[in-house]
Amino acid sequence: MKKILFVTLIFINLSSFSQELFVLTEPASNMPAKSFGIRNMNAFMFEADGKLNYHNMPEIMWGINKKWMIHAQGFISNRQEGGFETEGGSLYAKYRFFSEDNLKSHFRMALYGRYSLNKADIHQQELETMGHNTGYEAGFIATQLLHKVAISSSLSYERAFDNKPNYKFPITESNSAMNYTLSVGKLMLPKVYTSYKQVNVNLMLELLGQRLNQNGKSYLDIAPSVQFIINSQARIDLAYRQELYSTMLRTAPNGVILKLEYTFFNAFK
């Protein structure tokens, strides 16, 4: 615990942070209009008994215009008996409703919503519509960019339903939750730009928390990450997610996340 606090302090002290292309949260900014992106999120989570849960979440993203973008995502994992299985999918939409730009800084606000389907067994009290529960999430994001530093925060409401066809949501458990996040990112390299081909390196730190509405149980995770941006077009993110505390049942909160992303600019005329 002390170690984690120390790491946190180092990260906060590094501040004059940039980049808001966070690993585990979305910023209030959108991708460029008429662009198309592909993403693959790989989560290697450690279960208490030593078993490794692998979640693969391929995703496609579309910038409709400067205000709207949508994502479609699939959830594949090896959690079920019999190996890899497609467990579900989701649709996500984000609407940027406020934007104030200044030289090398901006402040943005956005609303977002996600609806997910999942057929896997319900095995923990934590609610997670990204890859575990059928349900929806609706939230608000605010992001501030100050030169090389980006700070973003979000608040959302999450509601879980039955994982049809086989798994009912247990009536004894809380089926709704509030989620809150705080993310900080800083552009570390290059110090001076010379071309779009330079590799950009960003360091980030994210805090992710949840509180279950019906029983007040909660958790808070910390996730430091490093991000490489190649040719100003491709992204490789590597994060480690660690539980700081939890009063609810979670089967595999800690693990490594590898995220790959590629943007096709002006894909739609």
Added chain:
Amino acid sequence: MKKLISITIFLFITYVASSQIIRAELTATGLTCSMCSKATYNQLKSISEVELVEPDLNNTTFIIHFKSNTPVNINNLKKKVEDAGFAVGELVVLFKFDTQVAENNTSFVLDNNTYTFMDTKPSTLNGEVRLKILDKGYVIDKEYKKYLNMAKRYPSYVSANKNTYHIKTL
């Protein structure tokens, strides 16, 4: 009164067939990262009248060269920067004139767009001249408010639409 103003403005409009837009220097706001800059660069490059875009990543500035003998719509530059997710902080346009009188509240028409001088010292412009666009969406908000306070002296500034621009000599 409105009629009188429009008539006055109309009388001041001089048609200069030989003037043209050669280049634009655009500073985008709200970005620092190379991915954001590249998104903006690609959007600007996709405009049909644009010949070449030279990006300056450190200053988030783009020098935009236009094709010769092609009508230029400045509004397209603004739209594309906003499509990339950012905004225009400054736009300086390089015009080529063959004797153009620059006087406050006088206008000229080029490629169906009306350009009106404001906050400018009276002079006669010849050859290549850099002019800054002062309208909303082409300057940062603080600057726009400053020009809005001058609106009494420049009645057309408040009612500017996408085919009318207000310019200042630098």
